[in-house]
Amino acid sequence: MAFHTAPVAPPGTPRTRRTVLKAAGLAALTATAAAVTAAPALAEDARPSEPYDVIVIGAGFAGVTAARAVRAQGLRVLLLEARDRIGGRTWTGTFAGEQVEMGGAWVHPVHPRVWHEIHSRGIPLVADDTPPDRLILPSATTGAYAPYDPATAGTRLGELLTDYFAGSETYFPSPHDPLLRADLLAEPDRLTLRDRLLQLRLSPQDEAWLAGHTATAGGSNTRGAYTALVRQLALSGDLATYNGLNTYRPVTGMTGLLTAMLADQPVTLRLASPVTTVTDTGTHVQVDVRGGRRHTARAVVVAVPANVWHTIAFRPGLPAEFTSASTAGIAVPHAKKIWMKVRGDVGRFLAQGAETGSPLIGVVPHTALADGSRLMIGFSLDPALDPAAVPQVQAALRQFVPQATVEAVRAQDWGNDPYARGGWSFMRPLQLTRQLRTLQQPHGRLVFAGSDIAAGWSGFVEGAIESGAHAARLALETATRTPARRRLLTA
Template sequence: MSIVTTQPSDGLSRRGLLTAAGAAAVGLGVLPGQAVADEVTAYDAIVIGGGFAGATAARELRARGRRPLILEARDRIGGRTWTDTFQGKRIERGGTWVHWSQPHVWAEMMRYGLPIVEDPGPDRVILSTDAGPRSFPPAEAFGRIGELLNRVFEGSSALFERPFDPLFREAEVRAIDGLSLRGRLDQLRLPPQDEGWINGFTASYAGGTNARGAYTQMAKWWALAGGTNSAWGTATGHYRVEPGTGALVQAILADSGAQVRLRTPVTSVVDNGRQVVVTTRSGERFTAPIAVVALPVNVWKTISFSPALPAAHAAATREGIGVPNGTKIWLHVRGDIGRVYAQPAEGNPIGSLIPFASLGDGQLFVAFSFHDTFDGTDLRQVRDAVQALEPKADVVSIKAQNWSKDEFSLGAAAYMQPGQLTRLHEALQRPSGRVAFATADIALGWNGYIDGAIESGVRAARSLG
């Protein structure tokens, strides 16, 4: 595999040099690159996007005898996963957790011999009460939340009898697909404290508000995980790739043999019936018999497609599947607060606060925010929000990634809205002429997870023959 970094007109920037140096450090060949307007270069296949979906699609195309080109808009690979460092610790600024119930990512872990690491649990849990945030023993807090979740998703395993074929029981799924998480919680008529304990949990997946999120989305995940709260907890937030998600996507890319061009945003995709012509922001053009668009659904609308996107694809990118407000925040916290986990009620600026590691002068936490007016990149706002949950917490520094304001994601992880599964899902799996679409957002199974990105990449490449 070779990596080309596209230069600005005044020569290779310092950032481009650092990108090339970083690629060389992980053992990837690096070539100097210069974008030239009106130049046309032909390949066997083009993959737009260098995240897990794109990397997997490229490897699958290579296995089918094609020489793929990957065009990646960012100055790094990984898409909505991003292994970085903070306070001397390896962190993930995007997608993180894996599990053996996620078959596609687990197969890749075994293939490349990458170990996992288990995140330790908290020693206390802060939840909302009528009197404000209060600490509870983990067994009591998680025990009650588990009982509530089992009620919320009762019957999910029957509804999604074959969860990797989510419309296997189409009539039953269609009958309930218009229900939001808010609607499901309203059906249960929970006491105020139970409502406060559970609505923040579900809202943190749906993008901050239960009214936005489809009940069927989380019900499908629930069935995929095993249909119980204990299975859910270990399947979705307990194990990480020990050397980082970056190590896994790099391994997949290395096997793809693809040429990777970084800092190369795409503006146009034209399928003229004989070949696909892809034009970049700098004016450079590439052609290939087939192409895979491996970008988040929310980003499709920023590209000009000819012919126009099919109706379902156009609706999906207009409505959005990636949650519209999503910031992942790493925090260096001082203060005698222990390994505290916080899960406030829906509407709080902090969706959840999770302990990660001890530091020499404090602790490292990770938080998620889905609040539309809260700036998770602002230290003062973050400090105030955390102290409203735990007054002893002194947030001294942060590293945050607002995926919603990232022009190449325009949203955080996937969570479908009511009606989208039955209205859009099947059509989103199909290619449009010589162009296929791959993204974790539209995966059959674990959409929104690394597993879904890998599944989607394989399926898209195979759909083009």
Template structure:
């Protein structure tokens, strides 16, 4: 079960590629019919991330004939867990919360609702927060750090005296609703996080300012100069209009055996219900003919190309990867523009196994190679600790594939530690992600979101990168997968009667 994905670094062996995961699918292909040439599938789903898995599962559960095509050797896309020396590491999407209703419903369905553990504990090892903002490093209690962050965040989002409710009362309908017009939202979308910080700078202490300037890139891995302030208002609205729930909703609970357990259960269930699939099968082109049939051409590892045809396609390829796919007819000029601009999340997430008990470790170093750190429970054997750390956009500054030792140096800024290994997935050089999950630049949401959500003829475009609700979360992927499957299952069988014009 060794995947091609993931990297491990040790001082002794240097950097190695490929980590074990139960997300790997073997055999890699299961397509029953011998001759693919004449076959027209009811629905082809491209991508086995959570969007694609939920869509595929829903389709076969409704009795539709569906084929799943995935470029990687495993399920889960940007959410997967590796098992290294008995310890589970979440390489991408990680934290779950009951606020994520679709996700928790899936955990319930597959027997995982109680199989949850906490990332950090308030006791264990060094239970304090290292704040190192360039003018020196000091230790805060967890409460001091939390109070300081919350005070700064409250001032930041409270630009209307109502914690942002007047612009984002209902985060699933950000583009306007009965309480706020599109024009009002659009005006706020012209503000960057830097613009907003400048409005409140005189109310913040130097440390509060540093915490705010680092928290924004921790959330979305873009610089405050680039991130739309509306993105932060949506985040605040989604977590219940209060910073008090931030940690519980965003960074506390994980599936004990890892996200790949859930992804695998959804996939295995779909296969039991008749899903056919092919992994290590990158899609190169998506072409729709005049009759509305969509042809998907793929290139396998050996270089041989295959074409599959379907009445409907659910395309879950991420925003940043769409430019690598040939579409005929071409995508709309507005969508092409949105793809070209892309989003700004270029995060690095790294784990380390460190000697001893550092489960209580927390901290922020700003500016720095790594922004935030969390103690993340014991490793197998309970003699060492797993710690998880995040960097913002380090492109052009630190390439973890070229300088993994620098990650080890950066970790020492949070606390002296003896690092046994570092484990990560370089999402930026990965051709099937090319970035993290989508957070938008100033002005992007109101200009492009509606276009990104549109179908392209008989190709339904679904991905967490343009979800209405929890965009950039597993929950958003599940939203998109379920909606696209609903549309496709309503339409197949009535080909010709309901084919919208391109």
């Protein structure tokens, strides 16, 4: 995830908020989504439960996709979710009377699976493509932040990104198969985002501008892998698309979209069911939930974030790649998303913080409210910032706009969330070339899923859907491995 300074809408897609909201069916869709979201369990499979064919752990986009795909094949599936809601790192709520996304929000036509889910249901889109009136960036001459003309500064940032990616064009010739040219990745996959910045020998101002962008994407420049950002560019196809990724939202919110996807099949869902232990006996899998309840299945899809794997006891233990990926983390630590109600006419500014010393690494303008205030979205990677403390958030915002007054906040601290332990996925050096292949393979009767380990759009909802569908195929193979069962299913 990175917010971008120059949104560019692809041709043929709706462009204004007003136009898009006028699309038919809006009221019906939002009402349906709200009603279904409120239900504690969305649907119950009428047939006898245990043992299930497949248990899916985690009801984010990956887990729901996997559960739905397994159920669509006529198998019995149980979906276990730790929280009292579905959605994981997506979560639609309200703030200051407006619909807000506390996690993943934006979709794009280059995300074919999520785009299909939205369009096949006739869900209208909201386009967040009104350009900012100014870009606020670090100034090397004053040492403080200064406003810049968006067109001029956006052009310079584009040039810097072009230089940053120069030479990487051959790394991902087929971006959804990221290890196709693993031979070319051995050296670049060792580089951090910072290593690549140093290679460019930039002026202090260029360095400050580019380093803020790359740090936002990777959690920090010393943590994120250069290849992880190159993957995003390769998947985007060009820089204009890469810069326009954060443009469209489904009008139902991400929770409404996922609720509709789950309603496609009668999946048995149990909320408030944190899994503590997963035991693969060789013939089936026992899944223990906090509080003592045990469920069994022939195969299990583990669709919880990679950063959470090490909090679950797997018996027998997992291969070293899983332990290493989970303890180092694939999702960025300390990620926070903060909705701010800002008083007064601060305009539609977009701010990008410096790599260090900026509690808010980025601020994106949002809705202008009837009372004259404005909603803005802040992103933070600073472990010291309390995102719920209005004075702290206001002080951070005032680095960019000294007269800004924050009236209220609603924030989600994903790094401190026990069922996320991080924000958007962004691999560290060598996780791609040394770990990803193993993480995508079945391990006994277990298959792992999630945006963190997607082949394509890792770090996006699209990657979660892709990975969930892939895991479902593998789990179906495992669950139907006995000859008798195979005959039954193919009869």
